[in-house]
Amino acid sequence: MTSIDNLSGLRKAAVLLVQVGKEQSAQILKGLREPEVEALTAEIARLEEIDVETSDAVLREFQELAAARHYYSQGGMAYAEEVLVATLGADKAKAVLARLTSTMVEMPFxxxxxxxxxxxxxxxxxxxxxxxxxxxxxxxxxxxxxxxxxxxxxxxxxxxxxxxxxxxxxxxxxxxxxxxxxxxxxxxxxxxxxxxxxxxxxxxxxxxxxxxxxxxxxxxxxxxxxxxxxxxxRAQMFMFEDIVMLDDRSVQVLLRHVETKDLAVALKGVKADVKDKITRNMSERAGTALVEDMEVLGPVRLKQVEEAQAVVVRQIRELEEAGEILISRGGSDEFVV
Missing domain, CATH: 1.10.220.30 (Flagellar motor switch protein FliG, alpha-alpha superhelical domain)
Structure with a gap:
């Protein structure tokens, strides 16, 4: 069996990412800090041809560590050791636990x-x-x-x-x-x-x-x-003005769940592109009626506008939680609410 003890943790991680494929690698990298992403991608670029035995050894080690971490989360180190000894034998379990302990150093709290x-x-x-x-x-x-x-x-x-x-x-x-x-x-x-x-x-x-x-x-x-x-x-959160980032179908779903009176107040004083995003997804008659309602309202206190906007944003979040609409920011990146 090939030994990978001489490989650095960074090199092992690079080999692992190559083995799991582009889509899964991308998901893993999203959860890392920027310096870690840079180090890993640079290491992947430096990788030469990796033999099958080395790749398999890296995958086995990862599987063993993942299993050990799972056992640890269920019952602590003692439980993890007990299960690993029964599964892998005393010597192998000791080696896996040693690696687990070293990785846990990087995870405070x-x-x-x-x-x-x-x-x-x-x-x-x-x-x-x-x-x-x-x-x-x-x-x-x-x-x-x-x-x-x-x-x-x-x-x-x-x-x-x-x-x-x-x-x-x-x-x-x-x-x-x-x-x-x-x-x-x-x-x-x-x-x-x-x-x-x-x-x-x-x-x-x-x-x-x-x-x-x-x-x-x-x-x-x-x-x-x-x-x-x-x-x-605020710029990094979903705010009322971020409605412009919703796709048309999501806006139409939202309009079916929001009272016209709340919408009319919420749109007072907002940018033209926000109003346009709403009215474009209404029938011509409904859009005209909404604009007329806004004009009839006249001046509205800022507090009332913010409260109405909060109602709309809350509804957006509820719909997103229910899976009825998708909130996105910056292209294909999902914005989690």
Whole structure:
């Protein structure tokens, strides 16, 4: 059997991506950070012809590690070891677990994925905002949204701002926070390298998983602290004006679920292309009636317009969740709400 012990982790990853095919490789790369994508693609470009035995050995190692990680997630390291010994034998299991342990070093706070986020909230709500931001940056977006929405309003905005401007965190700080949670949650992971965490994208994903009320509070709080940052965040979220990015069929589906009176108020003061996107997907008679309704309304308070727009956006999200429409941003990239 071919040994691949002399291959670097980067080279193994490159071989694996080549073996799984273009479509799956693209999906994998989407989940990586930009420096990782650059390193992997460069390594793939440097690959020469790989023999079948080496490719098979890389795939076997990946399969073993994936199985080990699955067992670990089900019952911890002891359970993973027990199953692997029974499956692969003591020597092989030891080698697989050693590789698993080394890869786990790069995944701080992974244990939080197995904990009810409401429990995490109960432990974090009295912590320093920077500590909360650090933990949220490592959590899955849907879980982090639960935690963030459960915080007090002023604390929400503070944490959101810290999360957005966070860049790199010292390994000692990460270890201290993990050790603190270990004592309270009886779980621990370690990190040996600087962790690139936070930034706009995690914050946008968390907000998109939050309810509308939480979203508005966070954005309003960010506006007070950093108006430029708040505008940047809004630019990466789905807002009412993003209706222009919906395909015509999706707009037509939306119009069947929105009251004309809400639509008339929501369209007050918006750009012409937004109005045009709506009216183009209505019958001529209905479009004319909508424009007339808008004119009859006269001046409308900004708060009323925003509330009406929120109703429409909420309906868009519900339809997207139900699979009735597709929200996209920037060509073929899907924008998750």
């Amino acid at each position: 992974e244990f939080l994925r197995r904990i009810d986020p409401r429990m995490v909230l109960s432990f974090l709500q009295d912590e320093h905002p920077q500590t909360i931001a650090l933990v949220l940056a490592h959590m899955a977006a849907d879980q982090a949204a639960v935690v963030l929405s459960g915080l007090q309003e002023d604390l929400q905005a503070d944490v959101a701002h810290r999360l957005a401007v966070m860049d790199r965190t010292s390994p000692e700080i990460v270890k201290q926070v993990e050790a603190h949670l270990e004592r309270r949650l009886s779980t621990v992971l370690q990190s040996s390298d600087y962790s690139a965490v936070g930034g706009l994208q995690p914050l946008v994903e968390i907000i998109n998983h939050s309810d509308r009320a939480t979203e508005r509070l966070i954005l309003q709080g960010l506006e007070v602290r950093d108006s430029e940052l708040a505008e940047t965040v």
